[in-house]
Amino acid sequence: MLAPPTLRITEIFLSLQGETSRTGLATVFVRLAGCPLRCRWCDTTYSFQGGETVSLDEVLARVAGFGVSVVCVTGGEPLAQKNCLPLLARLCDAGYSVSLETSGALDVSAVDPRVSRIVDVKPPESGEVARNRWENLAHLGAHDEIKFVLADRADYEWAREVLRERALERVCPVLFSPVQGELAPAQLAEWILADRLPVRMQVQLHKLLWGSAPGR
Numbered sequence: 001m002l003a004p005p006t007l008r009i010t011e012i013f014l015s016l017q018g019e020t021s022r023t024g025l026a027t028v029f030v031r032l033a034g035c036p037l038r039c040r041w042c043d044t045t046y047s048f049q050g051g052e053t054v055s056l057d058e059v060l061a062r063v064a065g066f067g068v069s070v071v072c073v074t075g076g077e078p079l080a081q082k083n084c085l086p087l088l089a090r091l092c093d094a095g096y097s098v099s100l101e102t103s104g105a106l107d108v109s110a111v112d113p114r115v116s117r118i119v120d121v122k123p124p125e126s127g128e129v130a131r132n133r134w135e136n137l138a139h140l141g142a143h144d145e146i147k148f149v150l151a152d153r154a155d156y157e158w159a160r161e162v163l164r165e166r167a168l169e170r171v172c173p174v175l176f177s178p179v180q181g182e183l184a185p186a187q188l189a190e191w192i193l194a195d196r197l198p199v200r201m202q203v204q205l206h207k208l209l210w211g212s213a214p215g216r
């Protein structure tokens with residue numbers, strides 16, 4: 001008999017969504033372990049190693065235990081585990097409103113179309129600009145979102161060029177976030193306003209509320 005499919009899980013927890021158009025919604029987070037990238041400012045390095053091996057059935061059961069209809073699958077880089085795709089499909093089948101947070105370095109085309117894909121575009125200061133999988137952008141639609149996390153003015157100008165060249169705001173909502181502790185949110189806000197950029201600026205609600213502790 002085949003062993004049941006499993007995932008390596010860092011944590012499953014209930015919190016308020018801190019980013020994207022779902023900000024403020026009570027959300028169950030399923031954080032998958034492991035990531036092939038090493039963004040300089042990564043705030044989830046604790047997910048790189050280890051993790052608990054959990055069957056998909058058990059993940060679904062733990063999610064159901066929270067009694068919340070919104071689920072976010074995140075990491076690490078969740079798509080680095082092949083069983084992430086069936087997990088996403090099963091969460092959708094179970095009736096959850098599902099989003100996926102991904103680095104933008106791996107193929108998103110096989111993700112269940114019911115999932116809202118939150119796809120990073122990595123600017124130069126992340127140290128991972130070469131990992132951007134530009135082909136992903138052609139697969140995105142109106143219920144997905146593109147996210148830039150910006151460390152300084154050079155990152156901002158780079159993101160502004162990418163936005164304009166590719167008219168990303170016509171694809172889906174575009175999010176600009178400052179790297180916490182490196183770029184002042186008010187400074188980023190001034191730049192966006194000065195350039196009249198068609199993006200949504202965001203700060204991470206969960207960090208305002210609870211700081212950087214895991215499980216929040």
Ligand code: SF4
Pocket residue numbers: 035036037038039041042043044045075076077103
């Ligand atoms: S892709 Fe995400 S989890 Fe991976 S190193 Fe970058 S910020 Fe961290």
